[in-house]
Amino acid sequence: MKNILLFLIILLQTALFGDNNPLYEIRGESSEIDANLTQFLKQWRDNTTKPIEDGNYTNIFLHADITKGKIVALTFDDSPDENNTDKVLDILNHYNVKASFFMIGSPIQDNNATVVKRAFDEGHLVLNHSFTHPHLKTLANDEIIQELNATSEKIESITGHYPLLFRPPYGDVNQQVMNTLNTNGYTTILWSLDSLDWAIKNKDAIIENVINHIQPGDIVLMHSSRANQSSVDALPEIIEKLQQLGYKFERLDEMLGIKAYR
Ligand SMILES: [Zn+2]
Structure with a gap:
């Protein structure tokens, strides 16, 4: 029965999306982004999804199993900071939504360790986004392991x-980089829907992008650092509109059925 359902979903998606295989697709676009950046993003997306589709990158996720239905995972990168991370937590708390935070090691200091603890204590995942936010491709293996x-x-x-x-x-x-991550026991989490909140500073354009492109099983990329006030402003409406569309929110470990911690 489940196989027939999966087959029908794939058939439907093929009809809707033509040649693009949505299982290996990274979505998100906005007229607020100029042609150069749009082109750069398309190139990066193609270069990233192809080796996953071909099976060369393993232990890496773009999204959840689409047969699980209208489930979505909100993910927030680049925290902690002293301001917006708390605001994001306040909003998630208000809507009783659990999310996943990818935090950077070096900004974690005495003055913001409380927000790291708070995120964990309130039921969110606190995950790894490197120590200094480098381009890993430029580093030697031992430097990646150190990060x-x-x-x-x-x-x-x-x-x-x-x-x-x-x-x-x-x-x-x-x-x-993938080999080093896998050898050291890490599972790599990318995203299937980029809110583009790092590039768009207009909250309505962020909301429109997410709501227009959402699909079941999406991992949504957002940010919660000091530079991301527009993400904070967009978040309540994103949650409300997704709920109106029938979406439920899950943490990555629940949604993907994997272990978040050692
Ligand atoms: Zn980042």
Whole structure:
């Protein structure tokens, strides 16, 4: 029965989306973004999804199993900071939505360790987004391992849990980076829908982009650092509109059926 359902969904998606296989697609676009950036993004998306589709990158996720229905995971990168991370947590708390945070190690200091702990205590995942936010492709293997482990150790010292889910800064991976991540026990999480909140500073354009492109099983990329006031402003309406469309929110570990921590 489940196989027939899956077959029908794939058939429907093929009819709707033509040649593009939505299983290996990264969506999100806006007229607020200029032609050069749009072209750059298309190139990056093609270069990233192709090796996943071909099976060369393993242990990497763009989205959940689409047969699970209208489920979506909100993910927030680049925290912690002293301001917007708390605001995002306030909004999630208000709507009783659980989300996943990919935090950077080096900005975690005494003055914001409380928000790291708060995110964990309120039921969100606190995960690894490297120590200094570098382009991993430019680093040697031992430097990549240092970026990974220093961050997971710092997060563990605050939350008591050592993250095993990793999001590469800029989504920047190649075969060597993937091999290093896998050898060191990390699962790589990218996204299937980019809110583009890092490029668009207009809250309505962010909301429109997410709502117009959402699909079941999406992992939505958002940000919650000090530079992302527009993401904070867009979040309540994104949650409300997705709920009106019948979407439920899950953490990555629930949605993907994987372990978030060691
Ligand atoms: Zn980032």
